[in-house]
Amino acid sequence: MALQILHEQCIGCGVCIEKCPFDALKMDGDRVVVCESCTLCGACVRICPVEAIKLEKKKQINNNQDYLGVWVIVEQRDRQLLKVALELVSEGRKLADSLGRSLSAVLLGDEVEKLTGELIAYGADKVYLIEDSQLNNYNTESYVAILEKLVQQEKPEILLIGATHNGRDLAPRLSARLGTGLTADCTELAIDQEKGVLLQTRPAFGGNLMATIVCPNHRPQMATVRPGVMVKAEVDNQRQGEVIKFDPNLAELAIKAQVQEVVKAAKQQVNLEEARIIVSGGRGLKKADGFKLLEELAEIMGAQVGSSRGCVDNGWICHDHQVGQTGKTVQPDLYIACGISGAIQHLAGMTNSKMIVAINKDANAPIFQVADYGIVGDVYTVVPKLIEELRKNKEVFGTTAAR
Amino acid sequence: MDIIVCVKQVPDTNEVKIDPKKGTLIRDGIPSIINPEDKNALEAALRLKEAYQGKVTVLSMGPPQAEVALKEALAMGADEAILLSDRAFAGSDTLATSYTLARAIEKIGKYDLIFCGRQAIDGDTAQVGPELAEHLNIPQITYVRDIKVNGSTIIVQKALEDGYAVVKSPLPVLLTVIGELNEPRYPSAKGIVDAFRKHEITFWTAADLNVDKARLGLDGSPTQVVKTFTPTNDRSAEILHGDLDQVVGTLVGKLKAKNLV
Numbered sequence: 286m287a288l289q290i291l292h293e294q295c296i297g298c299g300v301c302i303e304k305c306p307f308d309a310l311k312m313d314g315d316r317v318v319v320c321e322s323c324t325l326c327g328a329c330v331r332i333c334p335v336e337a338i339k340l341e342k343k344k345q346i347n348n349n350q351d352y353l354g355v356w357v358i359v360e361q362r363d364r365q366l367l368k369v370a371l372e373l374v375s376e377g378r379k380l381a382d383s384l385g386r387s388l389s390a391v392l393l394g395d396e397v398e399k400l401t402g403e404l405i406a407y408g409a410d411k412v413y414l415i416e417d418s419q420l421n422n423y424n425t426e427s428y429v430a431i432l433e434k435l436v437q438q439e440k441p442e443i444l445l446i447g448a449t450h451n452g453r454d455l456a457p458r459l460s461a462r463l464g465t466g467l468t469a470d471c472t473e474l475a476i477d478q479e480k481g482v483l484l485q486t487r488p489a490f491g492g493n494l495m496a497t498i499v500c501p502n503h504r505p506q507m508a509t510v511r512p513g514v515m516v517k518a519e520v521d522n523q524r525q526g527e528v529i530k531f532d533p534n535l536a537e538l539a540i541k542a543q544v545q546e547v548v549k550a551a552k553q554q555v556n557l558e559e560a561r562i563i564v565s566g567g568r569g570l571k572k573a574d575g576f577k578l579l580e581e582l583a584e585i586m587g588a589q590v591g592s593s594r595g596c597v598d599n600g601w602i603c604h605d606h607q608v609g610q611t612g613k614t615v616q617p618d619l620y621i622a623c624g625i626s627g628a629i630q631h632l633a634g635m636t637n638s639k640m641i642v643a644i645n646k647d648a649n650a651p652i653f654q655v656a657d658y659g660i661v662g663d664v665y666t667v668v669p670k671l672i673e674e675l676r677k678n679k680e681v682f683g684t685t686a687a688r
Numbered sequence: 689m690d691i692i693v694c695v696k697q698v699p700d701t702n703e704v705k706i707d708p709k710k711g712t713l714i715r716d717g718i719p720s721i722i723n724p725e726d727k728n729a730l731e732a733a734l735r736l737k738e739a740y741q742g743k744v745t746v747l748s749m750g751p752p753q754a755e756v757a758l759k760e761a762l763a764m765g766a767d768e769a770i771l772l773s774d775r776a777f778a779g780s781d782t783l784a785t786s787y788t789l790a791r792a793i794e795k796i797g798k799y800d801l802i803f804c805g806r807q808a809i810d811g812d813t814a815q816v817g818p819e820l821a822e823h824l825n826i827p828q829i830t831y832v833r834d835i836k837v838n839g840s841t842i843i844v845q846k847a848l849e850d851g852y853a854v855v856k857s858p859l860p861v862l863l864t865v866i867g868e869l870n871e872p873r874y875p876s877a878k879g880i881v882d883a884f885r886k887h888e889i890t891f892w893t894a895a896d897l898n899v900d901k902a903r904l905g906l907d908g909s910p911t912q913v914v915k916t917f918t919p920t921n922d923r924s925a926e927i928l929h930g931d932l933d934q935v936v937g938t939l940v941g942k943l944k945a946k947n948l949v
Contacts, residue, residue, distance in 0.1 A: 325905070326913055327912070328916050422853065425828060457813075457819045457822075461786060461818070462822055467783070489811070494918060495919050499911070500911050503910040541857055541861075543857070544854070545853075548853070619946075619948045629918070640946060654925050655923055657925070658926050658942060659925065659927045659928065660928050660935050670932050670936045671940070674936050678940060
């Protein structure tokens with residue numbers, strides 16, 4: 286199993302060397318050679334203009350045709366569905382329609398039957414309901430054991446899970462138990478109509494590139510999806526669906542790691558996911574004090590303050606404010622990026638904003654390419670001026686649009 | 689207390705830039721580092737060793753140059769270091785990686801605790817830890833931000849989006865830790881000298897492990913990358929021109945038109 290360069294076909298154009306994300310191809314005379322750092326990612330195979338690179342995987346036998354339908358494992362806390370659960374049911378509906386199959390939601394908890402109606406209203410055809418007093422709080426071992434049994438019995442082809450802390454604890458353990466593949470933190474899902482497989486797109490290489498991943502020979506195809514990425518469908522309270530109860534049989538499980546208690550933090554000060562306007566700062570602020578200026582702007586606009594990863598890493602602002610691949614995914618009506626260069630890591634968290642305004646000194650900063658409006662200038666001159674203008678505006682109208 | 693810490697050498701992705709014209713990664717001069725949360729994992733292990741005695745073994749899978757990361761781990765205070773390096777491991781997704789690590793851990797034998805960082809900054813998947821725990825058939829606790837050991841049980845705080853859960857588990861258990869847990873130490877001068885003089889890194893290949901070859905590397909990986917790309921978008925990307933008064937005035941006008949101010 287290795288990467289093969291077909292030297293008789295290779296024209297030595299060097300495109301593969303340039304595109305290799307791992308610096309693993311080199312020119313040796315007029316031949317391309319593969320180095321130790323090759324991870325067999327296959328990026329070169331796809332871009333070679335003369336098909337001179339081969340990466341052959343052993344053919345695997347599969348029994349994909351036995352697996353049908355799309356499932357969403359929905360998460361509830363305190364007997365309330367998380368927003369991401371409904372986002373995933375909405376997205377799962379589209380995938381199921383695209384495949385011509387049914388959509389099922391799987392709900393675990395204690396006395397949560399009343400939530401099944403909501404799941405059906407958002408698009409589920411069936412809801413598998415598993416109730417037990419021990420399932421009130423998420424527990425890795427019991428949830429995985431129950432889901433393993435249910436999946437083996439019902440055989441879904443696609444299994445979606447919200448990429449919450451609990452979802453990212455559950456999904457890998459379950460995928461390893463089932464011996465199937467899992468793609469983390471997807472930002473886009475689609476069906477390859479020709480092959481009938483799930484195309485799972487996520488930020489890769491630290492969020493500097495996007496990668497589309499498939500799981501061709503194993504079922505179910507499993508993906509976790511970031512909260513805030515998929516769009517909730519319109520509710521249809523007339524929709525009909527079936528609720529199927531499944532007996533968890535918890536008595537036969539010997540649970541080792543037990544949740545003793547769940548402690549709620551004091552009410553969140555920062556709620557970027559719900560914010561209508563976000564004023565966000567990047568390394569271009571150059572110092573922690575820059576956020577004082579942004580807070581002033583945020584106050585006058587009724588906005589919340591966001592940040593890029595760089596500022597959090599520098600200790601200028603706490604992680605609760607971080608937007609991006611390793612922070613929060615937001616979709617406000619307006620996102621004002623101040624001194625943010627626009628690394629894909631950051632863009633992964635905010636490109637779904639309805640309007641994006643970028644303020645940056647560097648006219649070549651990638652943030653301008655994703656913005657609706659850009660101002661090339663220093664944050665420390667543009668923002669104070671903007672504050673001044675907005676104050677005037679407020680005086681004229683005697684109000685702000687802040688909600 | 690015998691502790692195994694899994695670490696990964698990663699490119700410092702904060703330093704990676706994209707060539708805006710070609711849409712390719714600019715890799716020149718990007719340093720390789722120990723994945724930051726793996727350092728938190730190692731720090732947690734070292735503190736437990738200091739409190740309860742025992743041995744800390746660091747384990748990594750990667751190309752031969754990942755040896756540098758293991759030297760650093762030894763300099764921080766780890767007792768032993770093992771690097772799994774073989775062409776047969778190349779192309780591993782998280783399932784094949786966790787399988788390989790599990791077989792290596794079985795070869796190491798005795799352990800009370802396994803530590804991993806929650807996720808690596810080059811992949812951000814957070815999957816290897818839980819998958820490894822599954823292969824070893826031991827409990828897992830992820831997103832760990834506080835640890836207390838009480839005899840043969842451990843009580844940890846697992847961070848949640850809106851608070852935390854207190855989880856109690858018997859040993860052995862696998863923990864994945866977050867940056868909040870601790871502040872990793874710097875290697876001491878003596879540690880650095882010892883890492884190079886006293887400690888040898890053990891290299892294991894596939895032949896050293898009791899493995900099913902079909903479960904290694906690319907062949908053992910259910911997932912495949914079919915495309916990589918830099919994202920495009922359909923925004924107008926209009927740069928506002930004029931002096932400061934003009935551009936800010938125009939912007940406020942645009943925002944008013946959308947009822948945003």
